Structures are given as structure tokens and as C-alpha cells.
Amino acid sequence: MSRHLISIDDLDRAGIERILDRAESFAEVAGREIKKVPALRGRTVVNLFYEASTRTSSSFELAAKRLSADVVSIRAAASSVTKGESLKDTVQTLSAYDPAAIVIRSPHAGAAQLVARWTDAAVINAGDGKHEHPTQALLDVFTLRRRLGSLEGLKIWIVGDVTHSRVARSDILAFQRMGAEVTAAGPPTLLPRGIETLGCTAEPTLERIHEADVVYVLRMQHERMTESFVPSLREYAARYQVNDVRLRPGQLVMHPGPVNRGVELSSATIDSPQALIGDQVKAGVAVRMAVLYELLVGSPNLIAAAVA
Amino acid sequence: MRTGAGPDPATQLYAAPRPSCDVLIRQGHVLDPRTGIDEVCDVLVRGGEIAELGEGGALRAPDGATTIEGRGRHLLPAFVDPHVHLRTPGQEYKEDIASGTTAAAAGGYCAVVAMPNTSPTVDTASVVGALVARARAEARVPTGFLAAITRGLAGEELTEMAELRDAGAIGFTDDGKPVVSAGMLRKALQYQRLAGGIIALHEEDPALSGDGVMHEGAISARLGMTGIPSLSESTMVARDAALARYENARVHFQHLSCVESVEALQTARAQGVQVSGEASPHHLTLTDAEVESLDSRFKMNPPLRAESDRQALIDALRSGVIECVATDHAPHAAHEKEVPFEEAPMGTTGLETAFSALYTELVLPGVLGLDVLVERMTAGGALYGLFTPRIAVGERANLTLIDLDLSWVAGEDGYASRSVNCSFDGRRLRGRVLLTVAAGAIVHQRPMLVAASAGKVAR
Numbered sequence: 001m002s003r004h005l006i007s008i009d010d011l012d013r014a015g016i017e018r019i020l021d022r023a024e025s026f027a028e029v030a031g032r033e034i035k036k037v038p039a040l041r042g043r044t045v046v047n048l049f050y051e052a053s054t055r056t057s058s059s060f061e062l063a064a065k066r067l068s069a070d071v072v073s074i075r076a077a078a079s080s081v082t083k084g085e086s087l088k089d090t091v092q093t094l095s096a097y098d099p100a101a102i103v104i105r106s107p108h109a110g111a112a113q114l115v116a117r118w119t120d121a122a123v124i125n126a127g128d129g130k131h132e133h134p135t136q137a138l139l140d141v142f143t144l145r146r147r148l149g150s151l152e153g154l155k156i157w158i159v160g161d162v163t164h165s166r167v168a169r170s171d172i173l174a175f176q177r178m179g180a181e182v183t184a185a186g187p188p189t190l191l192p193r194g195i196e197t198l199g200c201t202a203e204p205t206l207e208r209i210h211e212a213d214v215v216y217v218l219r220m221q222h223e224r225m226t227e228s229f230v231p232s233l234r235e236y237a238a239r240y241q242v243n244d245v246r247l248r249p250g251q252l253v254m255h256p257g258p259v260n261r262g263v264e265l266s267s268a269t270i271d272s273p274q275a276l277i278g279d280q281v282k283a284g285v286a287v288r289m290a291v292l293y294e295l296l297v298g299s300p301n302l303i304a305a306a307v308a
Numbered sequence: 309m310r311t312g313a314g315p316d317p318a319t320q321l322y323a324a325p326r327p328s329c330d331v332l333i334r335q336g337h338v339l340d341p342r343t344g345i346d347e348v349c350d351v352l353v354r355g356g357e358i359a360e361l362g363e364g365g366a367l368r369a370p371d372g373a374t375t376i377e378g379r380g381r382h383l384l385p386a387f388v389d390p391h392v393h394l395r396t397p398g399q400e401y402k403e404d405i406a407s408g409t410t411a412a413a414a415g416g417y418c419a420v421v422a423m424p425n426t427s428p429t430v431d432t433a434s435v436v437g438a439l440v441a442r443a444r445a446e447a448r449v450p451t452g453f454l455a456a457i458t459r460g461l462a463g464e465e466l467t468e469m470a471e472l473r474d475a476g477a478i479g480f481t482d483d484g485k486p487v488v489s490a491g492m493l494r495k496a497l498q499y500q501r502l503a504g505g506i507i508a509l510h511e512e513d514p515a516l517s518g519d520g521v522m523h524e525g526a527i528s529a530r531l532g533m534t535g536i537p538s539l540s541e542s543t544m545v546a547r548d549a550a551l552a553r554y555e556n557a558r559v560h561f562q563h564l565s566c567v568e569s570v571e572a573l574q575t576a577r578a579q580g581v582q583v584s585g586e587a588s589p590h591h592l593t594l595t596d597a598e599v600e601s602l603d604s605r606f607k608m609n610p611p612l613r614a615e616s617d618r619q620a621l622i623d624a625l626r627s628g629v630i631e632c633v634a635t636d637h638a639p640h641a642a643h644e645k646e647v648p649f650e651e652a653p654m655g656t657t658g659l660e661t662a663f664s665a666l667y668t669e670l671v672l673p674g675v676l677g678l679d680v681l682v683e684r685m686t687a688g689g690a691l692y693g694l695f696t697p698r699i700a701v702g703e704r705a706n707l708t709l710i711d712l713d714l715s716w717v718a719g720e721d722g723y724a725s726r727s728v729n730c731s732f733d734g735r736r737l738r739g740r741v742l743l744t745v746a747a748g749a750i751v752h753q754r755p756m757l758v759a760a761s762a763g764k765v766a767r
Binding site: 086087088106108109110111113114128129130131132163164165166169192193194195197198 | 524525526527528529530531532533535537643646647648649650651
């Protein structure tokens with residue numbers, strides 16, 4: 001495994017599986033009364049978030065704390081050249097504290113990669129623009145693997161605003177790497193030209209959604225209406241909402257959160273047993289513990305000691 | 309005072325006075341596609357003029373003349389760049405006339421044309437006058453200036469084009485921005501009949517390019533960055549060619565980047581419209597695949613496009629549909645480029661690497677003849693009515709001596725430009741400029757030449 005986790009492309013199938021196996025043992029730790037292991041005692045993890053995020057930042061913070069790391073969480077306003085400190089200066093300042101890892105969320109593609117150039121710390125991409133969100137993809141794969149045992153041969157549809165989704169890009173890569181067939185479906189205005197070159201199929205309607213084993217629904221952001229990507233939420237929901245009319249029994253439903261109830265997903269579907277949304281959230285901490293552990297400790301026989 | 313047609317274009321280039329040189333370049337392979345010379349010979353420059361061409365080894369240096377060994381090297385007419393950003397006035401931390409023209413000299417250029425998207429914009433006669441004065445004080449190679457088509461490049465009001473011409477502007481462009489309104493451009497084309505001067509166009513439809521940061525295609529889909537579709541350029545090329553045809557005006561299309569624009573240019577030319585086009589070394593040698601690195605050095609406008617676009621540009625350059633190479637040398641300070649790709653300003657420097665990059669990527673693999681490359685790199689002045697450098701007796705010496713076998717890494721010795729945002733930085737290139745003579749004066753010599761010339765014969 002490379003020193004950083006910037007993209008799903010940094011991981012081969014074996015690397016993904018190693019992280020997921022590790023996450024399984026950390027999930028077991030989460031079931032204990034004392035949910036803490038000493039693996040990163042005395043080491044520092046910096047969470048640098050240039051975008052609002054509830055679940056990603058809290059689960060990274062919790063993951064680092066459960067590994068006994070010292071955690072510094074920084075919420076910064078999205079910087080630019082003209083206002084505030086540059087990303088480079090911020091990273092160099094934080095690096096002076098000698099962190100073991102920097103977790104970065106940025107509204108701009110490539111930010112994590114830049115940070116990796118400026119620090120000796122391991123860098124974890126917690127979302128960079130519309131580019132990638134690799135730990136989300138890992139927890140999605142973890143959730144599916146737990147439920148189904150394997151993703152091999154699985155048909156997964158990713159539905160909604162693919163253009164503006166970093167989750168979609170990381171998931172398309174990760175699901176395929178684990179042997180699944182991926183279809184990206186959504187309004188033609190929100191399917192980026194050339195998305196098929198990632199190996200997936202593109203579908204402008206949900207007419208064939210019954211073919212999916214798993215329906216992964218993306219968040220539909222309100223600003224897409226003002227930008228005329230779709231004429232109205234009403235029309236979007238009429239054509240693309242995943243609900244019990246469109247779903248058949250046995251299909252699983254996922255969503256990276258936060259959900260707009262009644263827009264991309266019906267309320268009943270969110271609360272149905274088909275939905276894995278709660279499992280995804282739960283997986284977040286264990287998978288992020290595993291990523292931190294793999295990057296910072298990494299040796300397979302140490303895991304046994306860590307969870308013993 | 310002359311009005312209307314503006315001053316004599318031959319004198320519209322400005323440089324600091326430099327002593328004319330007396331130099332004998334011995335036994336270089338002299339290549340000038342315009343005069344047809346393509347053989348080893350001696351070239352004697354006296355008082356800044358080409359005084360004699362002789363069989364290789366035949367000429368003797370007169371008293372006071374330096375001898376430079378040309379054996380194993382190529383002596384070419386020096387290049388002319390119709391599109392550079394010298395960032396003066398207002399952004400001298402990126403580049404100024406002295407540093408930019410020193411970079412030009414290092415790249416084998418004997419003349420450059422600077423763009424008006426400065427701060428303030430070059431949209432009044434007083435700014436042109438100040439630039440002319442500055443160039444006369446510090447430009448290392450002769451420099452010409454374009455003025456803006458519209459005030460502040462805002463696309464709303466015409467500049468005083470006739471007065472700007474009288475003040476020394478060669479032509480007009482809103483480069484960096486398109487003239488969005490067809491009606492506004494039409495008025496500028498009509499007014500060209502009074503003011504003269506080529507109108508050069510940065511073609512982009514902002515309704516299509518939006519907040520795009522790279523070429524729209526497979527790579528932008530993968531990276532999740534907003535794409536700039538090729539047709540944001542080509543639809544404007546087609547529109548403006550139609551306007552030029554209707555108004556019988558003369559327009560030049562800057563930094564063409566895609567196959568659709570080449571087709572639109574070709575169609576316009578076939579209809580007899582007075583159009584010309586330029587392409588940059590980076591669009592001719594690189595594609596959007598470079599952007600996968602997320603390195604902001606590969607962010608420019610227009611963006612690096614697909615391989616099929618690159619091939620179309622090469623074909624167009626070879627056939628002459630695109631008649632010249634223009635670097636669009638666009639320096640930015642390191643701190644401006646050391647930010648995430650989407651945040652970075654658009655532009656790459658290019659003066660110091662243009663020939664080497666094109667020679668390495670196009671001539672060496674046999675894609676383009678060296679003679680064609682030399683022709684296209686020297687044609688950028690003529691389109692603005694400026695001179696074309698030629699190697700012939702009686703011509704002012706505009707020469708560059710190049711070692712085609714010398715392999716070097718771009719940036720390894722730093723840059724003469726004040727900025728380092730070169731899209732070829734770190735690449736191994738073949739062919740290096742050793743000497744540049746511009747308007748009869750030596751403006752650039754590699755240290756190896758200088759050291760040796762003290763011992764009479766420079767090797």
C-alpha cells in the first residue's frame with residue numbers, strides 16, 4: 001500500500017481486501033464497552049476540513065481517538081490565493097507539529113495530492129472537490145461485503161447526480177475493482193460526457209433498474225435546479241426517485257448521506273429493511289480506523305496485538 | 309501626425325539600443341526555407357547586417373569580428389512570436405519587459421508581440437506610449453504591442469482604435485477574454501477600415517465554457533472537474549469568420565486548440581475570408597492526459613485537448629492552414645500556481661522551450677520537417693505586417709544558432725523568465741539555442757559560447 005490514500009487507484013483488490021479485513025477486527029472493537037486500542041498512542045492525526053462535513057469528519061475523529069491518537073480537528077474556510085492563508089502555508093504550519101497523518105477534505109480536486117507534496121505525514125483524502133472520496137468507497141464496499149459476502153458479479157447502479165459526485169467516482173472504481181458491474185444512471189445533464197471510459201455503463205433513465213442487485217443513490221443538491229441541470233425537483237423526483245414503485249424485493253439500497261427525503265429517495269425506502277444506510281454510517285468508523293492503521297502501522301502481525 | 313492607417317509597421321517594434329555585432333559564424337548548417345538555403349556555410353555579419361554568405365570554411369573574420377564555430381550546429385532565421393504576455397504594466401512580479409524578452413532571446417526569438425490584458429489594460433494611447441518607452445529602455449528583443457478591442461476587455465465599448473494605432477499599437481485583441489457580443493465585434497471589424505490593424509481573437513463562448521478548468525472529455529469525467537468543450541472555441545471561430553466575411557475584415561484566430569476550429573478555419577479560408585490562425589507548442593505536443601497529474605502547470609486556456617485535436621493541429625500546421633506557432637507565453641508566480649488545479653490561474657510559459665519541445669516531439673519522430681517548423685516559427689510577424697526574418701545578404705541579422713543534438717532538461721538551469729510555470733519543466737528535450745542575434749545585435753549566448761569566444765574561436 002502506498003504511503004497515502006489519495007485515490008481508489010492507489011489500491012489494488014488485495015489492498016482493498018486487506019483494509020476491509022482490518023476493518024472487520026476494528027468493528028469488533030466497536031462492540032466492546034471500552035472501544036479503544038493503543039495502536040496510535042503518542043501519535044498525532046490532523047483533520048483539516050475546508051468543507052462542512054458531519055459524518056466524515058466525526059467518523060475520522062472517532063477513528064483516530066479509538067486508536068488512541070492525539071487528534072487536532074481544524075475547520076477552515078475554503079482558502080484562496082486572495083483571502084487567508086494558503087493551503088501550502090497551512091499544511092507546512094501543521095506539519096511542524098509532526099503529525100503522523102493529515103486527513104484533508106477540500107472543495108478542490110487534487111488538494112490531497114498537493115498536501116502530500118508538502119508534508120512528511122501520511123495523507124488521507126477525505127474528499128477532494130468532485131474528484132474522489134476513497135474512504136467512503138471503502139466503507140461502501142465493506143458494507144456490501146458484510147451483507148453479501150462478495151461483490152463479484154454484482155450489478156450495482158449508481159443513480160443521480162454523477163457529474164458533481166466524488167462518491168460516484170470513487171465507488172465506480174472500487175466496485176469494479178471488487179468484481180462488480182457498474183451502471184451510472186441519471187439525467188443526461190448530470191452524467192458527465194466520457195464517464196463510460198471509467199468502465200461503467202451510462203443510462204439516462206431508470207427503466208431497467210430492476211436489473212440491479214444494489215441501487216446506490218446519490219444526493220441531489222438543490223443548487224442543481226438554479227443551474228438548470230434539472231428543471232425542478234418535482235420532475236427529478238418523478239423520473240429518478242428511488243422508491244418502492246421502482247424497486248423490486250431483494251434489491252439493496254445505499255446512500256452516502258445526507259439524504260433529501262422525498263427527493264432522491266422516498267421516505268418509506270429509507271426506512272425499509274432494503275436500505276443499508278445505517279450500516280454504511282456504522283462502517284465509517286471501523287473502515288477509517290483500518291485506513292489509519294494500515295497507513296501508520298501496517299504490519300499484519302501487529303493487528304493481533306492491537307485488538308487483543 | 310499620421311492618422312488612420314497608423315505608423316509604418318516596420319518600425320512598430322521597440323527595443324533597447326544595443327551595439328550591432330560583427331560576427332562570423334563558421335561552418336554552421338544554414339537553413340532558411342524562404343531563401344531555399346539548406347547547407348553548411350559561413351555567415352558573416354557586419355554592423356548587424358548579413359554581409360556575406362560563403363562556402364563552409366571559406367570566409368575569414370575581419371578585424372574586430374568574433375568567430376563562432378557553427379560546425380555540427382544549425383543556423384536558422386530567428387523566431388517571431390505573435391503572442392506573449394509580458395505582464396507589464398501591473399503584474400511585474402510575474403514578468404516584465406526585460407525578463408520576458410530575455411526569455412524570448414534565450415528561446416531563439418528576435419521579435420515578440422505582447423498582449424494587452426495587463427493592469428491597467430492597454431486600452432488608451434497613454435498606456436501604449438508608456439509601454440513603447442519602457443520597451444525602448446529595457447526590451448532585449450524588438451517588441452510590439454497589441455491594444456484592446458474593447459475598454460477594459462469588458463466587451464462593451466470600443467477602444468479609440470485609430471488613436472491607439474497612432475500611438476504604436478500593431479493591432480487589437482481582447483486576448484484572455486472573447487468578444488462575446490457578435491454586435492460588438494462587428495463594429496470593431498467595421499472600424500478596422502478606419503484604424504487598420506489586425507483584429508486577433510481569443511475564441512471562447514462563456515456560455516459553453518462556464519467555470520470549466522480543463523478539456524471536456526474522458527479525463528475531466530474521471531477527475532470530476534468541469535470541462536470546457538471544444539465547441540466553446542469552434543462555434544466562435546465559425547461565427548467570427550462569418551462576421552469577417554460579411555464585413556470584409558481581417559481577423560486572426562489565436563491559440564487554436566481543437567479539430568473543429570481547424571475545420572472552421574479551413575472552411576473560412578476556402579470561402580476567401582481573410583483569416584489566419586496560430587497554434588501553441590503545448591497544444592501541438594501535449595494532451596489532456598497530462599492533467600491526470602492534477603499539476604497546475606497543465607492548466608491553460610484554451611485547455612490541453614484530446615490526441616485527435618493535437619493531430620489535427622499538427623496536420624493544419626504542416627499544411628499551412630495554421631500558419632504560425634505562437635507560444636502564448638503566460639507567466640504566473642509560483643505561489644499562484646501552487647494551489648489546487650481548479651484554483652490555479654490559466655497559463656504556461658513557453659518562450660524558452662518552444663523550439664526544443666516542437667523539435668523533440670514533432671521533428672525528431674518525423675512528424676514535421678525541420679524546414680516547416682522553422683517556417684512556422686518565423687511567420688508570426690508577417691500576419692501583423694511586421695518583418696519576416698531571412699538569411700540573405702543585405703538583410704538585418706536575425707539569427708539563431710542551435711545545437712540539435714544537445715539534450716537538456718527544461719528548467720535544469722533555471723529560466724530567464726521570472727516565472728517557472730512551464731508545462732515542459734523537467735522534460736528532457738533535444739535541441740538547444742546557443743546564440744540569438746536580433747535586429748543585428750547579439751541578445752543571447754549560452755555561457756559555453758561566451759567562454760570559448762574569449763579564445764578567439766568559439767566552439
